[in-house]
Amino acid sequence: MPYLEDGETWDADYTRYEEGYAENKPGHKSFADYKLPSWVKHPITHPFSGINVKPKDYAYAAFTGTGDGLTNSMQWTPAHIAATYGDMEMLQACSEEEMTTPNIYGQTAAHSAVDQGNCWLLQWMVEKGIDTTSEDNRGLTPEALIHASPNLHVSEIDTMAAAEKGELTEKKLLAAQDAKLKKWRYEGLDPLVQEMLDKLKLKQRYFMYKTGTYEMPYTLPTAEESRMKGDLVSSKVLAAPEKTKPPLPVALLFPGQGSQYLGMLKDHYDRPRVQEMLATAETILGWNVSDLCKNGPEEKLSQTKYCQPVMFIAGMVAYELVKETKPDIAERPQAVAGLSLGEFTALCVAGILDFEQTLKLVKLRAEAMQDATELVPQSMCSVAGLDRPTVERLCKAAKDNDKKVENPICQIANHLFPSGYVCAGHKSTIDQLCKLATDARALQARPIKAGGAFHSPLMNTARDRFVQTVDMSLSDMRPPRCSIYFNQNGKKYAAGTDPAEFVDCIRQQIISEVLWEPLIKNMILDGVKEFYECGPLKQLKAMIKRIDQEAFKHTENISV
Secondary structure (H helix, E strand, C coil): CCECCCCCCECCCCCCCCCCCCCCCCCCCCHHHCCCCHHHHCCCCCCCCCCCCCHHHHHCCCCCCCCCCCCCCCCCCHHHHHHHHCCHHHHHCCCHHHHHCCCCCCCCHHHHHHHCCCHHHHHHHHHCCCCCCCCCCCCCCHHHHHHHCCCCCHHHHHHHHHHHCCCCCHHHHHHHHHHHHHHCCCCCCCHHHHHHHHHCHHHHHHHHHCCCCCCCCCCCCCHHHHHHCCCCCCCCCCCCCCCCCCCEEEEEEECCCCCCCCCCCCCCCCCHHHHHHHHHHHHHHCCCHHHHHHHCCHHHHHCHHHHHHHHHHHHHHHHHHHHHHCHHHHHCEEEEEECCCHHHHHHHHCCCCCHHHHHHHHHHHHHHHHHHHCCCCEEEEEEECCCHHHHHHHHHHHHHHCCCCCCCCEEEEEEEECCEEEEEEEHHHHHHHHHHHHHCCCCEEEEECCCCCCCCHHHHHHHHHHHHHHHHHHHHCCCCCCEEECCCCCCEECCCCCHHHCHHHHHHHHHCCEEHHHHHHHHHHCCCCEEEEECCCCHHHHHHHHHCHHHHHCEEEECC
């Protein structure tokens, strides 16, 4: 991934494409789709950092087989490694025994620090009271080696002598490190590279010697996070999983915005759990859900900021019906998924977040998307009966034809079923697309009342607001109790998956294409035999009919 404009800060948006870079190149697999450990996505150093230490020197003896004369024939301790390379962090991790144990030549870590001119380590050992007076096999103490080592320049002899007495000042210490950083540079570097390296001294000092005040521009993963990613083995013995019945080959599906209708939920208000959810919702939302569903007006019910919370609650009410009428299916589904807003109902049913936590997310998402729709005129349209290359070509033509908007947007937002798409963008551009699709003999090309250009770049402002809330909610998220499939990539995340692995699918969903057909096909390939649409109307069932006839025969709607 590229750096930002300052040339220093690493861009953490793993979905962005920049001309000239390989990551996220159109037509290629997205960088975010690769299941890489988190530390792979961060640069440890810049290619021109000036750090040229070869890893084999560290691997030679550090921390394993210390002093046994076999796997470590030089009998180095980790302290010898740290002192040789000037690594303060590594030396501080060593025990006093490791710092005073001699190698095959009778030299301690203090000898190594002197021989390589790493005065800051020698002074640190002196200040900590570590023995720095032992003689090696030649009878030389570290102090005597200062004047006998052929590796030290005249200026280094003075600083090492001061360090051996614990009298090295901070100014001289930094000057000594700067001199060594220049000493280890490749010869014949271009003057511009030399100048850049001079500006990067603080970073080089941090990476080379683990000293100074340089702060990393990103947070490194903890040891536990690395182990969870499978990067490192853990000595922790995991408890045996509880014996439970296997999941049933069933998927629970939840519709999104567009499936609402006036009068929905009217037959279920007397259920205790529904009353409890509605009371909680009124406290969180600040308005009465049941009143809006019963009395409307319909225009208000269709508004994004009202419709999305209502549809989330409707999906949860339908799930309550499943629990009453089909308890095994509710308890042991193989998978869950939802279309756009319905994905948040799936998050709740999968146990990743509870009802209140999810509703708060949905509320903020709905308000952010409503605000985004009011920034510029925008809309969505349904296009059916044309293949994807044709729809993409027509989207490009619509943008070229639209002279009303600067840099118009028109793109596929939902891939719902074979030759069935929803496109989103600026209103005037979408109007152009409808005309072009009609001329291309599309079976259907008409605007839809979605409220805005969802799942397109026109939702960037909503995404930015929403990401902050998702990141704050990450610590509350729990691994799913069943597999969950996400709109952004159509892929499965198995039961027990760490939420950190799929949270980016939640963050980016607002601006990403909904891959509903691939999602359903992946469920079928993974062995799902029955589908239950939990929520108003039968839009998802109608889509499945066009995706797979056999799956359609085993699809049931739990309407509310």
